[in-house]
Amino acid sequence: MKYKAVIFDLDGTLVNSIYDIADAMNTVLRKRNFNTYDYETYKTFVGHGVRSLILQAVPESPEKAKLVDVCLTEMLDIYSSCCTDKTAPYPGVLKLLDDLKSKNIKLAILSNKEDSLTKKVAKAILPDYVYPTLGLVEEALKKPNPQVLLELCKTLNVTPEECMYVGDTKADIQVAKNADMVAVGVSWGFRDKEELVKEGAHFIINTPADLLEIL
Structure with missing residues (x-):
């Protein structure tokens, strides 16, 4: 794979x-x-x-x-x-994470949300999934700056070419491309598909299960 x-x-x-x-x-x-x-x-x-x-x-x-x-x-x-009152995983997300783990795919999160809040939400909403979870600790390092994403690759012991980044905004597509990763946009998020297409996403998926097709 x-x-x-x-x-x-x-x-x-x-x-x-x-x-x-x-x-x-x-x-x-x-x-x-x-x-x-x-x-x-x-x-x-x-x-x-x-x-x-x-x-x-x-x-x-x-x-x-x-x-x-x-x-x-x-x-x-x-x-x-x-931050966890109304927040919930999107339909199909937990099944996707289970499937990825079963295939021994390493998983991580990188968000522009403040770091402690990123960790708090991930721990509460995705409690059975263990991966490095990183949020924003310094304004200059927020996406689309690829520095933290590249450091995360080293933590996971993978090269950028062996990793894909999945997100819903132009910042996500930009940071993936800046890190020479495959950029996957999701159509169910906070932006429309046109923004993801404009930024040059390599793939756009309409359901979490679609990611498995790419893999």
């Missing part, structure tokens, strides 16, 4: 977390009497880390830079307490 490892994005790929993310951010906005947003709008905000989310959600003002820092701390605190 050519591929020895599969590295996944988390939000919008393995789990649907948009409800908890949106609820937490709307709580922050509501506290300041700012406009809130619906779940579909939040799907366009996520993918590049919490700071990016807040930059898009908070209205423009002379004090915006300072406000973003304050809202970031508050958002992380609120989201940490509710």
Whole structure:
């Protein structure tokens, strides 16, 4: 088998977390009497880390830079307490992970979600699956920067050519290509298929089981 490892994005790929993310951010906005947003709008905000989310959600003002820092701390605190309330794996994801493990495929997660929250969600929602789970620890290292992804390959003892990266946003396709990996886009996530096609995904899958066909 050519591929020895599969590295996944988390939000919008393995789990649907948009409800908890949106609820937490709307709580922050509501506290300041700012406009809130619906779940579909939040799907366009996520993918590049919490700071990016807040930059898009908070209205423009002379004090915006300072406000973003304050809202970031508050958002992380609120989201940490509710990040598993409504979040659940997408249909077919657990079966896919079982099948991959049965084929001795190494599994890992790399997310732009803050690292401790990535680990918390993965542990709660995917409790029977053990793999390196990494989130964002430094803004400069977030996807599509391939540095952490390449380090993860070394941890898994595979070459980039032996690994595929699976995600739902352009950042996921870009980071895979920047690392010289096969980039697999999922059509069930937070972005539409057109974005994945535009970024040059090598494959686009419509169900988790489709990944096995590629393997």
